[in-house]
Amino acid sequence: MAHRNSDGRAGPQAPLDLSLLRTFLAVHRAGSFTAAARLLGLAQPTVTAQIRALEEQLGRELFERQSRGVAPTPVADQLAGRVAAPLDALAAVADPGGLGADRPPEPVHLAGPAEILCTHVLPALAPLVARGVRLRVGTGLTDDLLAELRAGRHDLVIATSRPRGRTLTWVPLMDEEFVLVAAPAWVERIGTGRIAAEGPAVLAEAPLVTYAEDLPIARRYWRHVFGTRLTGQAAVTVPDLRGVLSAVAAGAGITVLPRYLCRAELASGALVPLLSPEDPPINTAYLTQRPGGPDHPHVALVRERLLQAAPAW
Numbered sequence: 613m614a615h616r617n618s619d620g621r622a623g624p625q626a627p628l629d630l631s632l633l634r635t636f637l638a639v640h641r642a643g644s645f646t647a648a649a650r651l652l653g654l655a656q657p658t659v660t661a662q663i664r665a666l667e668e669q670l671g672r673e674l675f676e677r678q679s680r681g682v683a684p685t686p687v688a689d690q691l692a693g694r695v696a697a698p699l700d701a702l703a704a705v706a707d708p709g710g711l712g713a714d715r716p717p718e719p720v721h722l723a724g725p726a727e728i729l730c731t732h733v734l735p736a737l738a739p740l741v742a743r744g745v746r747l748r749v750g751t752g753l754t755d756d757l758l759a760e761l762r763a764g765r766h767d768l769v770i771a772t773s774r775p776r777g778r779t780l781t782w783v784p785l786m787d788e789e790f791v792l793v794a795a796p797a798w799v800e801r802i803g804t805g806r807i808a809a810e811g812p813a814v815l816a817e818a819p820l821v822t823y824a825e826d827l828p829i830a831r832r833y834w835r836h837v838f839g840t841r842l843t844g845q846a847a848v849t850v851p852d853l854r855g856v857l858s859a860v861a862a863g864a865g866i867t868v869l870p871r872y873l874c875r876a877e878l879a880s881g882a883l884v885p886l887l888s889p890e891d892p893p894i895n896t897a898y899l900t901q902r903p904g905g906p907d908h909p910h911v912a913l914v915r916e917r918l919l920q921a922a923p924a925w
Contacts (some may be wrong), residue, residue, distance in 0.1 A: 628666070628669065628670075629665075629666075629669075630699075630702075631662070632662050632663075632665060632666040632669075633666070633695050633699060634652070634699060635648065635652060635654070635659055635662040635663065635666075636662075636663060636666055636674065636688075636691065636692075636695075637692060637695060637696060637699055638651050638652050638659075639659065639663060639675065639682065640684050640688055640689075640692045641692075641764070641902060642681075642763065642764035642902075643681045643682065643683075643761075643762035643763055643764060643779055643902055644680070644681030644682060644762065644763045644764065645659045645660055645663070645681075645682065646681075646763065647681070647763045647764030647765070648764070650764075651764065663675065670687070670691075672685070672687045673685055673687070674687060674688040674691070675688060680759045680762065680763065681759070681762045681763050681779075683777060683778060683779050684778070684779065689778075717744075717745075717746070717908065717909065717910050718746075718908065718910075719746035719747060719748045720745060720746065720747055720748070720767050720768070720908070720910050720911050720914050721748045721750070721765065721766045721767045721768075722747060722748070722749050722750070722766065722767065722768045722769075722770075722914065723749065723750035723751065723752060723757045723760070723761075723766045723768075723769050723770070724751065724757065724769060724770030724771070724897075725751065725754075725770065725772060725853075725897075726751040726852055726854075727852065727853045727854055727870070727873055728770055728786075728897060729749060729751060729770070730854070731872065731873060732786070732872070732921070732922075732925045733770065733918065734749070736917060736918060736921035737914060737917060737918070739917075740910075740913055740914060740917055745910045745913060745914065746910070747914075750765075750766065754769075754771045754772045754773050757769045757771065758771055758775055758780065758900065761780065761900060761901070761902060762779050762780065762902065764902075767901060767908065767911045767914075768899060768900065768901050768911065768914060768915060768918075769899075769900045769901070770785060770897050770898070770899060770900070771897065771898045771900045772895060772897050772898075773898075774896070774898055775898060775900050779902065780900050780901070780902060781900070781901055781902070782898040782899065782900040782901075783898065783899050783919070784896050784897075784898055784899075785896075785897045785898055785899040785918065785919070785922050786896070786897050786922045786925045787894050787895070787896050787897075788870040788871070788872060788894070788895050788896075788897065789870065789871045789872075789892050789893070789894055790829060790832070790833050790868050790869065790870060790871070790892060790893040790894075790895065791868065791869060791870075791871050791874070791878075791885050791892065792833060792837075792866065792867075792868050792885065792886045792887050793860060793866070793867060793868075793869055793874060793877075793878070793883040793884065793885055793886060794818065794860060794865065794866040794867075794883065794884060794886055795860060795861055795862070795863045795882070795883060795884070796881065796884055797863055798818050798863065798865065798866060799884045799886060801817070801818075802814060802815065802817060802818060802866075802886065804886055804887065807886060807887055808887070811838060811840075812834060812838045812840060812842075815866060815886075816844065818865050818866045819847030819848065819864060819865030819866070820844065820845075820846050820847055820848075820865055820866060820867065821846065821847060821848040821849075821850070821856050821859050821860050821864050821865045821866070821867040822846040822848070822849055822850075822856065822867060822868075823849065823850065823851060823852075823853060823856060824849055824851065825845075825846065825849055827842055827846060829868045829869075830842055830867070830868045832868075832893055832895075833868040833893050836891075836892075836893040837887065837889045837891075837892070837893065847864070847865055848864055848865070853869060853870070853873055854873070856869065857869055857873060857874055857877065857883075860883065861877055861882045861883055866886065870895075872925060899915065899918055899919065901915070
């Protein structure tokens with residue numbers, strides 16, 4: 613609360629404790645008390661107590677508690693903007709060798725869909741690795757990865773849906789066009805003309821190969837192109853679109869894939885489009901990070917390299 617003189621009038625606020633401000637900045641950057649405690653080498657109850665002490669001293673709430681981590685209030689964002697540079701400067705004086713020759717920079721923690729990472733991202737980042745950038749790459753579903761990003765486990769995440777909330781910043785990275793494909797034998801058996809004439813019901817003859825049991829990509833295609841709900845079950849599920857591609861190219865059935873992933877198979881004839889709609893489904897991937905994250909020069913290098921390379925994808 614604001615300091616008051618003995619006569620009850622508000623007096624000048626007592627100086628803020630630097631240790632409390634360091635803890636506050638760690639929580640603001642990490643997005644959770646748990647991640648901040650790990651970064652600071654403190655117990656989580658200590659971090660919680662220090663944030664409460666700072667909130668009491670300021671008389672304002674700094675973080676909104678959520679099911680996964682915390683979200684900064686506007687007061688917290690303003691405070692972080694004021695203290696981040698001075699505290700980082702003090703940290704550089706206290707540990708001048710942090711990013712010097714004696715210790716290599718910390719790895720950049722990057723995560724996203726396995727297919728985009730393996731097909732596009734890692735080849736694009738290879739020149740940076742040759743220059744000394746260290747990478748720690750993780751894969752997973754977008755919602756899980758964004759929660760981990762808020763908790764401080766990643767520096768950058770490629771998200772296949774637009775992130776929500778004020779705790780993350782994002783920029784569009786690439787668009788992926790979805791295409792309905794099958795091996796030539798299935799295309800001949802189904803007949804593309806029948807799809808145009810009779811609609812998606814004719815596709816029920818072919819086994820469906822998908823990424824997951826809830827048919828996420830195929831459901832989107834059916835809704836966008838056919839204007840109807842996809843029903844039924846998958847014949848094969850593979851939690852990696854490269855496995856889906858492999859199975860369908862071998863004749864397992866039909867599927868919906870991002871065009872970038874099956875471009876070579878389409879060119880060679882190993883896969884054939886079952887339909888060529890004028891308005892195919894498009895999905896955007898977003899390069900996402902936490903605002904006010906640690907000042908890590910290699911994170912900026914990775915981000916800039918991906919944004920430079922992505923237009924060619």
